[in-house]
Amino acid sequence: xxxxxxxxxxxxxxxxxxxxxxxxxxxxxxxxxxxxxxxxxxxxxxxxxxxxxxxxxxxxxxxxxxxxxxxxxxxxxxxxxxxxxxxxxxxxxxxxxxxxxxxxxxxxxxxx
Amino acid sequence: xxxxxxxxxxxxxxxxxxxxxxxxxxxxxxxxxxxxxxxxxxxxxxxxxxxxxxxxxxxxxxxxxxxxxxxxxxxxxxxxxxxxxxxxxxxxxxxxxxxxxxxxxxxxxxxx
Numbered sequence: 001x002x003x004x005x006x007x008x009x010x011x012x013x014x015x016x017x018x019x020x021x022x023x024x025x026x027x028x029x030x031x032x033x034x035x036x037x038x039x040x041x042x043x044x045x046x047x048x049x050x051x052x053x054x055x056x057x058x059x060x061x062x063x064x065x066x067x068x069x070x071x072x073x074x075x076x077x078x079x080x081x082x083x084x085x086x087x088x089x090x091x092x093x094x095x096x097x098x099x100x101x102x103x104x105x106x107x108x109x110x111x112x
Numbered sequence: 113x114x115x116x117x118x119x120x121x122x123x124x125x126x127x128x129x130x131x132x133x134x135x136x137x138x139x140x141x142x143x144x145x146x147x148x149x150x151x152x153x154x155x156x157x158x159x160x161x162x163x164x165x166x167x168x169x170x171x172x173x174x175x176x177x178x179x180x181x182x183x184x185x186x187x188x189x190x191x192x193x194x195x196x197x198x199x200x201x202x203x204x205x206x207x208x209x210x211x212x213x214x215x216x217x218x219x220x221x222x223x224x
Contacts, residue, residue: 004154042216043155043200092153097210100145103154 001026004104006091012110013081021076021107023091031094032074033101034066035057036087043090049074049098081111115139118201118215126223131181133218134185135197141203141213144177144184149198149217159186168169191222 004025013019025032034046039070045058049068062087065077074093078085088108092101118135125131135144143162147155149224159170161177168175174187184203188195201215 007162040216045212098143098204100143100157100160100204101212102157103147105154108154 006104010108024073025093029093033092034076035090083111086111116215122219124221130189132187140181142202145202146186147200151170198223
């Protein structure tokens with residue numbers, strides 16, 4: 001099992017550009033999550049999907065959209081990137097919302 | 113909102129020494145999780161604790177779920193250079209609005 005995979009690993013964008021971060025899990029988990037990690041801020045939840053077909057806002061959703069494409073895949077979209085979105089983005093999944101989460105390797109995004 | 117206070121924020125130890133870290137909260141959690149993050153990687157789950165008072169070991173790691181359900185500690189015995197990294201605690205609430213709350217992390221440096 002690969003666990004949670006994320007693409008791309010690194011990305012540089014110019015302000016105003018759009019892009020989609022991809023995440024997939026092969027653990028048959030119901031719930032999936034997107035976090036951002038910034039120095040001194042820890043991990044902050046952007047959006048989550050408790051189950052296939054549902055998505056909800058987390059702590060810092062502004063500037064992002066998500067799509068739960070199917071049970072395996074959960075993508076994060078930046079429609080118009082801003083320098084404040086420079087961060088490391090982690091996708092995670094869990095069997096259910098009340099279960100421990102498993103993380104992907106991260107996407108390091110720089111917005112110039 | 114719910115917060116976890118993780119201490120210390122960083123530690124510098126010699127190889128072979130033991131190290132302890134803890135997390136406290138004003139809120140009650142039903143599950144405590146400890147993660148380790150290596151540079152450039154995603155957090156990896158080390159230990160999960162599900163019951164108040166539970167003491168769990170994983171190799172040289174030992175963690176306990178506090179009796180009050182508001183705290184947890186992690187011990188690493190006989191540290192080795194590959195223990196270097198950032199250790200995060202996380203508390204999971206349950207009951208209809210499950211949410212994983214993270215501590216800010218403790219950066220461990222092990223001098224050979």
